[in-house]
């Protein structure tokens with residue numbers, strides 16, 4: 001008996017028609033939430049507060065929207081559409097096409113808590129628009145390290161979202177609200193990101209491991225079929241080699257690896273893939289050190305303005321020229 005009742009109610013909401021039911025019982029409210037929301041528990045709590053049992057309802061679509069419902073939603077605005085079919089998390093990979101930096105948005109759609117990894121100063125508006133559109137609550141703006149090629153967006157994000165905390169490793173020497181150590185866990189909703197120190201590109205570099213979802217965000221330590229350069233900012237090739245082999249290649253082989261940059265249009269790799277095919281890191285440590293000593297890359301164009309700005313996690317009055 002419950003199924004047709006629920007289907008009818010949902011289609012009424014989706015069609016945008018008036019919700020004309022004179023009485024909505026707890027039973028109907030709960031059934032609606034179970035159909036339209038990722039979390040039954042949250043929806044039940046929400047339903048209890050949103051639906052007044054035995055109370056008459058005659059609400060227009062706009063009135064329903066004004067109530068800012070978390071669970072029962074109208075048209076396309078429901079959390080399960082945002083996550084993607086069958087997913088209990090939000091994950092977005094965003095590109096800065098100037099510095100080829102990837103920014104990552106991760107979130108728990110039930111609690112709405114979210115984190116941004118490696119936001120870029122010029123693209124803060126884009127990132128926060130997405131956070132807002134998805135109805136998320138940004139808890140942490142995280143840096144994998146003190147970048148040399150672009151200015152971090154974490155300072156500007158803090159200005160616009162005062163409750164959001166900036167994050168970087170303690171050993172980076174940069175100022176931030178949260179300074180992490182190896183093993184620190186950054187919790188957002190039902191998830192957590194584990195900090196694994198992976199020095200070598202810079203001394204303060206780390207990889208954020210999202211164990212629940214089999215993902216790791218490697219910053220500039222490991223790039224797809226490559227790795228971060230080691231010729232400035234306390235870079236050290238032998239240290240980077242050790243970091244990758246002890247902290248990244250020891251993750252389960254099917255873990256997805258997401259770098260801070262890609263210069264060839266690739267987006268993701270896996271532990272197994274890099275262990276098999278990385279042209280630098282499959283070599284011996286000695287051969288690797290030799291390769292890194294002969295890269296002869298030009299310095300990043302923005303290094304002189306990026307380093308001082310990033311040492312204060314992007315907190316400044318005027319962006320450096």
Ligand SMILES: N[C@@H](CCC(=O)N[C@@H](CSS)C(=O)NCC(=O)O)C(=O)O
Pocket residue numbers: 099147148149220226227228229230261297298299300301302
């Ligand atoms: N041309 C870019 C800088 C490119 C660069 O040096 N990338 C770094 C990461 S950002 S410091 C790197 O480690 N590259 C490794 C490699 O093998 O390419 C610019 O001017 O910004």
